Amino acid sequence: MSLMTTGKTDLDPAPLTVEDLKRMPDDGQRYELVDGRLDVSPAPVFAHSRVESRLTIHLGVIAPPEFEVVSTPGINVNADRTHHRVPDLAVIRADAEESPYLTKPPLLAVEIVSPESAIRDHHTKRQEYEEFGIPSYWIVNPDPALPSITELRLEDGGYREVTTVVGENVLKTDTPFPLSVVPHWLVALGNRRKHVGGSDEAAG
Template identity: 30%
Template structure:
């Protein structure tokens, strides 16, 4: 994904941001401020491609909804964030617009880079929690750390447990992941994982 090099106003409305931002721009909008994103590392891209080959296939086969991949904005009350991947259930398909999701995703996935670590773990975690993103995954390939959160009845995020290194999603029924897959070099064959899931 490319970054925007042209000058931009220091502050703009959501409508102005939508007009200014094109499909090749990798940026977020927070309280009227435009935040340009750094290019992704090779490691980040490989993990993103791995997940992009797995999760949409699972969602489509199970007819659960729709997976969307960055650059694609998620409009929240005071910001427009761009998760690496997001999932929208059939129930919330009406939130999908031509260039953004108008409201919280059911699942947001962020692949952490060194420059985004604080933003993903603090700012976005708080924003996603407050907006009602039901499940949030934070994957840090550099530190080989994975965190999974789900909204509790209190409206606050609670960590989701892993058992024997396996994570099971609440939002994607039946989906399980071996966390070690994320750190393998090379990454596992997506087809082999899909076979383990019995979706192909």
């Protein structure tokens, strides 16, 4: 007696969903999902955390009350909850809060590049955020010698690079609200509160 097979077995694992993330250890690593597969990033180093904190505080201080600046929000990128991303920072409308995770595109997503995340941030997440419909995406390079911010905006279904601002130059944009920020003061020692917004006035 012969057996006919299809090449598949019952041992094939089912796609993971966000419910499975609850079982992940609280070890400081970032757990994301890509098409039902786990995507794990190491805990951020101090330089990364410093940029994330400074940018979150700066944008939070200058954001109009109808906006909210959120650090590391979980976002379900598809309805099956098998694709889950955690940007370093996001801006949403205050009335768009969802729990436990966002399911609609934030107005802005920000990723701070680390050596192990460069391909993911510049290519993989760029495509995912583009397809999900996030209107604005920033890629921040925290290199102390040459920090930079690249601003991308969604136009006709694809991201267009608006500008890349380096060092002590000022990024000025009106998306998601009028703001300015100096990459240098996201990484440098000194009176960053006075200069991070590109002016001599305290920015928070």
